[in-house]
Amino acid sequence: MSAGVATRVAAARVLDDVLHRGRSLKASLGTALPALADPRDRALVEAIVFAALRQRARFDAALAQWLSKPLGQRDHEMRALLHAGFAQLTLGMPGHAVLDATVEAVRALRRPHQAGMVNAVLRRAQREGLPPAAHGDAWPDWLAHRIRADWPQSADAIFEASAEEAPMWLRVHARATTRDGYLARLHEAGIAAAVDEDLPDAIRLDTSQPVQQLPGFDDGVVSVQDGAAQRVADALAPKPRARVLDACAAPGGKSAHLAERDPSLRITALDVDPRRVRRMQDGFARLKLAIETRSADAMQSAGWWDGVPFDAILLDAPCSATGIVRRQPDVLLHRREADIAALVATQAMLLDASWPLLAAGGTLLYATCSILREENAEQVEAFLARTPDAALAPLDATFGHDTGFGTQRLPGEGGMDGFFYARLRKA
Known part of the structure; x- marks a missing residue:
């Protein structure tokens, strides 16, 4: 199998995993990419897969228009390969190379009887161009509705930015x-x-x-590290020699940024998953940073906290990831409506568990890569209502839109990801 065919087969199998088997994009790429020796081939597979997932609704619309009979469950791999072919065309790759390699991939996938169909569909896409997709078509209906309700003036811009390649x-x-x-x-x-x-x-x-x-x-x-995530260090801005807790630290970029700026900070980077902690440690070693790491649950402080309050706490909470769809396009396939209530409950418990660890006069920065008000402004409003010694310390307009209970950057603004920041002071 030639390298060109191998990359198309790899891209189709990753897409099949994500589109039809419920596997995460990160996990599937983690299996597929090491099998390709040339870094250029690995980069091509990633480019094809991301383009296909970002434009999934558009590609499905083309197949619905152009195929006389819908592809069945036995044809999932072919559907994935056609998405990979469409993606290559949208990436501006030469049409003849796309057709030749993709049709050969049909044979490599042991479906030679479908080579003619794949060739015809890709030739039509090359000749006529792919049909446009309506704003938000790739988003589950329940989630698109929430985005429109939360951001009625910006929803279409959010959907459009989330379908684009991120810098x-x-x-x-x-x-x-x-x-x-x-x-x-x-x-x-x-x-x-x-x-x-x-x-x-x-x-x-x-x-x-x-x-x-x-x-x-x-x-x-x-x-x-995305620019929006880098703003966390500006928002928290701990004083020299401050004792800092990064309560949900993995993969560790925000702790690393703080330590790079000020080596006098005494940072504890916490994460509940030992595997993620090991990867954090590897990252800190590459950067030559002395950061204490712990594998522990931020909601169970009795098992790891020494009782000495922290001057600053970063709570980058688990969330819906709706602000980073362009970087994690499989979010739109795997996120379920019931997930949001569970995430909101976890965020509230993390806020309540972290607050007693903060010294009087200290700062807690609550952050998410979500754009849902329920996880962000409404979460902070509820926390302030039940926490008498907490007060919001507003951030300036360079951080995003003032929601009244924190600041929201929307996807694509300033070339950055969607991100929420709420800076809280303790009396």
């Missing part, structure tokens, strides 16, 4: 180099990059790069 944001290690110095290294390497003056450690790449091609990555000079 790659880098975080420059403030003690390893300057942002301008690293920007120069990128330009020397032929990598186009830009900066945002509201993000002192950030650089944006409109075209993603394999991390191995980023100058100094292995040496800890730079990390990958």
